[in-house]
Amino acid sequence: MLSLSIGFFQNPYTNSYVDDMKQTSVMVANYQNDLYQEIIDKKIEHEIAAQDAQIHKIWKAIPGYNGIEVDVDKSYEKMKKKGIFNENLLIYRQIKPKVHLSDLPPEPIYRGHPDKPMVSFAINVAWGNEYIPNMLTTLNKHHVKATFFLEGRWAKENPEMAKMIVDAGHEIGNHSYRHPDMSKITSASIREELAKTNDVIKATTEQKVTLFAPPSGSFRKEVVDIAAEMDMKTILWTVDTVDWQKPQPHVLIERVVSKVHNGAIVLMHPTDPTDKSLEKLILLIKEKGYSFGSVSMLLDEERLNINLRKESKE
Template structure:
């Protein structure tokens, strides 16, 4: 019994010594002083430090633009000195391809801005997004979903509430294919002419239907025909939704030829573009070639949430 007590006392004493603040601080001091000392005399480390500023990018704050309204921020880049050093240590020479970066968030993000519509993403972000408003055109949805799948592209489908209520299986199909869904009002009214109560009803009713059908909460609201007033945007914001417009309109409801639709889009598309389309025959026939041409311009295609995030695209 005495032996067990002695052993227990020894173990406890050892534990207290190892976890003593004095011992902990001493070990930390040794670690902290040894590594920098080595790096101060290491030519590779100093080369990384010297070259790092050439590759770093400052973060860009979200802002309200006088023309484009709300513009999301964009992360900056700083070189991770320690990780880059480890990456290059084996050869011992500086190699820009082995630099490791950390992203730095902007001080002002999209969520910090006052309620304002969004017409495009950040102009430095090489990404675009398809905004597909759905209130009709069921016969073309399957082809469009198949094309998006073939290209491994995710889009944002803005669903009219009444449509989602009548077509729950199609709404579920959109979600199961990995796409994002947003709010496109309940009955496609002119939102600028509605009272505040009517506006809220249109949005809330649609959100409830979409969540009931897809089990997804909506973060984005696309007003029918792009019609809104400041109060519309404010009410959407109160319901935790940002109002999304577009940068490039396919005008596919006018039934343009595939060539005409593609030329229209490719003549205007650039970093951050929000491309408006609907499930129409023109878009269904154009989508495959349109995706290919957009990607050939070194532009990624993502959802509205991906485009609006501050996450930097690193090629």
């Protein structure tokens, strides 16, 4: 009787249903495996090799630039819900180059990596105090971080203004102590100019200096070597505002915008034409598709891509 009751309540389709579910699960697993394999097969189409730092015959030391590769597992997790390949859902990670700036012998740096769509303002300061506050306001308004290379004597005489620059979030570099022609002074004088300036900046702003901009761009190889011994990179430029000649703002703007490029270092000073040109200059450079960063940010190997940065943090 008991067996009859069990038989009476047994679903005649139970075995078939279970079999169908098992078969469906296998099919889904196989399809997902196919999706996983498709991501593997197609990932090479979306990858970019890292580029090593190098000594260029013209531009001297050039930083490396991260490559990107597809994170297959994270990409699969993004796509598995719909079960179809979608290149817009690929997740990337950055790959470091094998050779870094720190691996290269000391050489001057004129620019960032030619594939990095970033521009840096290098602002040499030995005078022009009256224009600095307004320039800082403009930079802050447009979220631009620059590198201010301070003459040591100026920093000593203007400690509050030096602190103002640091408090605004900008990078500080060394611009010698008395603005000499670095190519013509003795080895001992080179060391004194660099060390004295670093000491003043450290005492005034609590910032450790890692970058040196020789006055007027004048140097000899020994200057670069001594700066390197003091853990500083020697920085030059590829685009010059020539603002010390007091050009009309439209002349300065055209001069810069017509020459700006990936990895450009733009030389400027706190002058009246630069102050009057700065906002329009920033806007026009941004319109051309460039971002802004300090010189150290420009030399960093991080690949510039907003989506990549967001995705790499997920």
